[in-house]
Amino acid sequence: MNVFQEFFYWLYDAYGLNFIVFYDSWEFNRYLVGLTNTLYLCVICVVLSVVVGIAGAWLQTSRFAPLRWVVYCYIQFFRNTPPLAQMYFFYFGLGSVMPRITNDMGLQEPMFGNFEWAIIALTLFAGAFNVEIFRSGIEAVPKTTVEAASALGYSRWKAYVHIIFPLALRICMPGLTNNLVNLLKTTSIAYAIGVAEVLYVANQIWAVEFNVPEMMNLVLVTYLVIVSSFVWMMSRITKRMRIPGYNW
Amino acid sequence: MFRKILHGTLPVLAGLCAAGAATDASADAAFDKIKDRGELAVCSKVDYKPFGFRDTDGTPIGLEHDLIDDVRLRLEEKLGVAIKVNPIPVIAANRIQFLEGGKCDLLIATMTDKPERRRTIDIIEPNYYSSGVNILALKTVNINEWGDIQDQKMCSSQGAFWNKDLQQKYNIELLTFAGIAETEQALMDGRCLGLLTDDSLAAMRLAQERWNKDYELKVDTIMDASWGAAIQQGNPDFKALMEETITDWHKSGKIMELEDKWDVKRTPFATSMHEKYKDS
Numbered sequence: 001m002n003v004f005q006e007f008f009y010w011l012y013d014a015y016g017l018n019f020i021v022f023y024d025s026w027e028f029n030r031y032l033v034g035l036t037n038t039l040y041l042c043v044i045c046v047v048l049s050v051v052v053g054i055a056g057a058w059l060q061t062s063r064f065a066p067l068r069w070v071v072y073c074y075i076q077f078f079r080n081t082p083p084l085a086q087m088y089f090f091y092f093g094l095g096s097v098m099p100r101i102t103n104d105m106g107l108q109e110p111m112f113g114n115f116e117w118a119i120i121a122l123t124l125f126a127g128a129f130n131v132e133i134f135r136s137g138i139e140a141v142p143k144t145t146v147e148a149a150s151a152l153g154y155s156r157w158k159a160y161v162h163i164i165f166p167l168a169l170r171i172c173m174p175g176l177t178n179n180l181v182n183l184l185k186t187t188s189i190a191y192a193i194g195v196a197e198v199l200y201v202a203n204q205i206w207a208v209e210f211n212v213p214e215m216m217n218l219v220l221v222t223y224l225v226i227v228s229s230f231v232w233m234m235s236r237i238t239k240r241m242r243i244p245g246y247n248w
Numbered sequence: 249m250f251r252k253i254l255h256g257t258l259p260v261l262a263g264l265c266a267a268g269a270a271t272d273a274s275a276d277a278a279f280d281k282i283k284d285r286g287e288l289a290v291c292s293k294v295d296y297k298p299f300g301f302r303d304t305d306g307t308p309i310g311l312e313h314d315l316i317d318d319v320r321l322r323l324e325e326k327l328g329v330a331i332k333v334n335p336i337p338v339i340a341a342n343r344i345q346f347l348e349g350g351k352c353d354l355l356i357a358t359m360t361d362k363p364e365r366r367r368t369i370d371i372i373e374p375n376y377y378s379s380g381v382n383i384l385a386l387k388t389v390n391i392n393e394w395g396d397i398q399d400q401k402m403c404s405s406q407g408a409f410w411n412k413d414l415q416q417k418y419n420i421e422l423l424t425f426a427g428i429a430e431t432e433q434a435l436m437d438g439r440c441l442g443l444l445t446d447d448s449l450a451a452m453r454l455a456q457e458r459w460n461k462d463y464e465l466k467v468d469t470i471m472d473a474s475w476g477a478a479i480q481q482g483n484p485d486f487k488a489l490m491e492e493t494i495t496d497w498h499k500s501g502k503i504m505e506l507e508d509k510w511d512v513k514r515t516p517f518a519t520s521m522h523e524k525y526k527d528s
Contacts, residue, residue, distance in 0.1 A: 026416065092430070096437050107386070107438035114423070114439070194423040194434070204424070207341050207407035210368055 018211035019218065027205055034201030035222065041118060041187040041197060042226065046180050048123040053130020053176075057168075058160065060135055071131065078128035084189045086125055091117045091193040118190035126183035133179055137172030138164055170241055177234040184227050198222050278353050278483040283327045287334050290316050291352040294337040295428040298452050298510040299358050308335045311510045312356050315376065315477075315497065319354065322493055339426055340407030344369060347478060354479055354490075358446070360409045361476035370481050372490045374525075375474035376497060377448075378517030381410040383466040384435065384450045384459075385442030391466040394418070403431050403440035410444060410471050442466060451513050474517060498525040 001009065001023065008022035021031040059071050078086070095117055098110040112120070141164050149159040191200035202215040209215075282288050292312055293300030300310040316333055324331050336352045340359075347355045347369055358379075361371050383402075385391055397414075401421040404411055405428065415422055423440050425431050428449075435443040447469040453459045477494065479486050497503050498521040507514050 092433055096433065100438070103438065107389070107441065109438035192426065194425055200424075203341060203406055204411065204422075208364075208409070208412045210344060210364060212345055 017214055018209055019214050020205060020209050020211060021218065030205070031198075031201055031218075034196055034198045037115075037195065038187055038197040038222075038226070041115075041122065041190060041195070042184050042230075044119055045122040045126060045183055045187065048119070049126035049130050049180070049183060050176075052123060052127030053134045054165075056127065056131030057134035057138055060131065061138065061160075074124075075128045075131055078125050079132075083121070083125045083186050084192060087118065087121045087189055087192055090121045114190075114193045114195050118187075118193060118195045122183060122187060122190070125186065126179060129179045129182075130176065133172045133175040134168060136175065137168030137170075140171045141167045170238075170243065170246075173234070173238045173241070177231065177238075180234070181227055181231060184230060185223060188223070276483040276485040278479060278486040279327065282323060282331060282353055283329055286329055286331055288316075288320055288323060288331050288354060289334045289336055289352040290319075291336050291338045291343050291346050291355040291357050292316060293339075293357045294335070295339070296358055296449060298512060299448070308337070311506045311512065312358070314506055314509070315502075316354070316356055318497070318502070319356075319490070319493055322489065326489060340405050341426060342407075344478075347480060350480065353486075354477065356477045358475055359478065360473040362409060362473070365476075365478075368481070369478045370483070370487055371476035371478045372487065372494055374491075374494055374498065374521065375476045376494050376503065378472060378474040378515055379446045379448040380469035380472035381408075381414075381444055382447040382450055382469045383442040384445050384453070384463055385466050386462055387464050388462075389441060389466070391442060394467055394470065397441065400441045401439075402442055402444050403434045404444040405431055408444065409473065413471070414444065448512060448515065452511070455511065472517075495525060495528075498522055499528060501526070 005023040005025075008019050012018045012020075012023070021027045056071050056074070059067050062068055091114060095110050095112060098112060100108040100110050103109040145167070146159065146164060149163045150156075154163065187197060188199045190197050191203065194200070199219055202219045206212045206215040292308060293310075294302050294308045296310070298310050299312045300308060303309045313335070316335070320331055320333050336346060338346055338352075338355075338357050343355055343357045343359060344365060346352055355369070356376075358377075359365070359371075361375050365371060383391055383394075383397065391397060395418070397420055398418045399420065400418075401423060402414075404422055404424045406424045406426050408424075411422060411424065414420060423434060425434060431443055431445075432453075434440060447465070450465055454463065454465070477490060479490060498518075501522050503518040504514060504522060507518060
């Protein structure tokens with residue numbers, strides 16, 4: 001035991017505060033795996049959901065109506081159902097009827113495991129909100145600016161890439177940050193389908209050690225650190241993207 | 249004269265009051281609460297056939313719910329009021345917190361008696377039942393002994409007492425869920441090589457055709473551990489009543505009777521406890 005571990009063992013011994021992950025290296029590694037999985041989920045889902053948001057917002061400006069309807073239906077479905085229910089639906093509902101493949105255990109397993117389904121569900125959930133956020137940004141770009149772009153000979157696509165989207169992105173940064181923060185916190189529901197993320201691991205630990213208050217505190221602090229670092233990063237990006245003289 | 253009498257009686261009165269106060273203080277909070285509300289809140293299982301599950305109309309029934317009803321009858325007799333049972337459905341991962349937090353007065357929910365659990369709640373002696381852990385898996389899966397699950401992915405229930413031990417011993421990857429139904433679905437979907445499960449629950453599953461066609465128990469049951477009923481700490485009277493009740497269950501052979509009623513294979517535990525207590 002090092003000094004750090006000894007301190008937490010002493011804390012348990014003297015005050016009954018059982019932060020077992022800080023003095024038992026087996027539990028510590030377990031918690032570390034949970035933390036890694038949470039971060040992994042966060043990074044992948046943030047990136048993918050932003051891609052979904054941008055693509056969806058672009059499709060919404062399409063002149064081909066059925067495409068707009070598809071995006072509309074997608075948004076309605078994912079915005080109006082609870083994420084936990086979506087998670088169960090994907091993993092147990094849709095997951096069970098997926099084509100089966102033989103896995104390395106030699107069993108017939110449906111395609112996509114719990115981790116993949118968690119990523120799909122969370123991405124689509126946050127993506128739906130992102131579409132609306134990007135759309136609001138696009139709609140806020142002054143019409144005159146769009147007309148000026150086309151007067152300068154920009155094609156629809158080029159105007160979107162070089163003029164409309166860069167401006168829209170700056171407008172929707174606050175809303176986007178909000179939604180992505182929400183997404184980071186929502187990753188915790190992946191524990192319902194057995195993804196070994198922070199909350200899941202904490203639950204496994206407290207089920208044996210009965211240190212629910214301590215683990216719950218640790219989980220909250222963990223999320224607080226993750227989310228506040230993310231918010232800090234997003235505000236840095238927002239500042240870096242600021243165009244002098246162009247404020248809303 | 250009057251003053252003399254007064255002086256003589258006062259200490260006696262004071263003594264009586266003190267005695268009265270003392271009885272009040274020793275009376276037990278759980279009893280008061282149950283009596284006041286005419287209700288016994290019991291943390292119990294509703295997803296653990298045949299020990300606790302739901303009837304077609306939604307009422308919780310099963311071996312443990314029969315035991316709970318027996319406790320209710322005994323409480324009615326003891327407290328002299330009508331009492332109804334308020335079943336609080338729990339899962340392994342939340343039952344102890346529910347009892348500790350006072351959401352229920354009594355816990356009879358397939359809980360294994362463990363020393364670390366006794367630190368926060370009172371587990372009643374003697375234990376009322378016993379079971380161990382086994383592996384339920386497809387007949388075609390090649391598991392013949394516990395060592396065969398080394399480094400494999402196994403399904404289990406969140407909060408099951410064997411999770412950590414087996415994980416440490418065999419370095420298995422655990423896929424756990426909150427409810428029993430989810431663990432079964434995951435097993436049937438081939439998400440894991442096998443399901444770590446209570447042997448008594450598995451035996452009951454294997455009595456059904458949808459299970460025994462393709463699945464079987466793979467190994468010898470290990471970690472045989474007994475189930476304890478539990479109450480909140482600091483309720484001596486309720487504890488005494490529960491101790492007497494469970495002793496009676498073993499003495500009269502009630503547990504074995506209920507095993508027969510619910511089609512559970514008789515456990516060596518129930519039989520040996522009956523042998524032990526029948527002449528006491």
